[in-house]
Amino acid sequence: MSDHGHHHDHDHDHDDDQPGAHDAPLSGPALKVKALESLLIDKGLVDPKALDELIDTYETKVGPRNGARVVAKAWVDPAYKKRLLENGGGAIAELGYRGRQGEDIVVLENTPTVHNMVVCTLCSCYPWPVLGLPPVWYKSAPYRSRTVIDPRGVLREFGVDVPESVEVRVWDSTAELRYLVLPERPAGTEHMTEEQLAELVTRDSMIGTGQALTPAGRR
Amino acid sequence: MTRPVDLDALPAIPRDEEGPVFRAPWEAQAFAMVVRLHEAGHFAWKEWAERLSVEIAAARDRGEQDDGTRYYHYWLAALEKLVTEKGLIAGAELERRAEAWVEAAKRTPHGQPIVLER
Structure with a gap:
């Protein structure tokens, strides 16, 4: 990988340590990390694939499980759900998950008739304060392009079978606007607590490439 | 692995x-x-x-x-x-590279990946 003529920053404007730093897409530690990483890659001292592979291992560990708590609260608290759908960033901030990203999040509700899924066709805009690090496949060119052309085919590859009667809506993120999918609450969870419900909410279910787990499918 | x-x-x-x-x-x-x-x-x-x-x-x-x-x-x-x-890396090199990233970020519109041209 020594012949790289350029680098892509997949976390444009997302990985600053200081939430709210709108005019400084790269600054502070995020900038230092970017500079170090690109030099180490250029010099052949680290393999970018090996870095990605390792980071992928921790993709769900940033802001651990914040999004799952948001979803579980919406499932048990109708008033919260209403606020969440009307003003995603504001309702998410109520739980203490802030930052420029959080303020700009729109929440999309999956229903028996509509399945939402999220993509970023330009780069890989991602609501990481609630979802953690974007998975490698989310950043991949095939996911980005194919989701727009053939969303049902992509969903099938993720093991999600959406009946023809259900409308699939694909939402393209931008740096200014991120999306969080509110998955359907699984059947048979009426007696579960908010904490137990959060365990059922997977990362993929909040991107729209999966469903929430059923109580039986819980790990 | x-x-x-x-x-x-x-x-x-x-x-x-x-x-x-x-x-x-x-x-x-x-x-x-x-x-x-x-x-x-x-x-x-x-x-x-x-x-x-x-x-x-x-x-x-x-x-x-x-x-x-x-x-x-x-x-x-x-x-x-x-x-x-x-x-592995010279200190001055690191500073120059950080500056290059800041410049690249400045000329990149929101929503597009930042590309470092050299």
């Missing part, structure tokens, strides 16, 4: 039962760089642990609160010093 590194050798790394936890993507990136450089044989894990301890002790001496939130700032400081001392 990744051989797990010995997290117990490090001073109080933020972690849960499955491994390290991060507060922002750059923290995970900084973590990954150290693990991969170590695996490539550029330094021993024990040496890394010692360097990190030195940074944390220095922060404590400066009176910074040791609540874990700045852990990866120390991690990054230790990494920058180690790569320059090992001669």
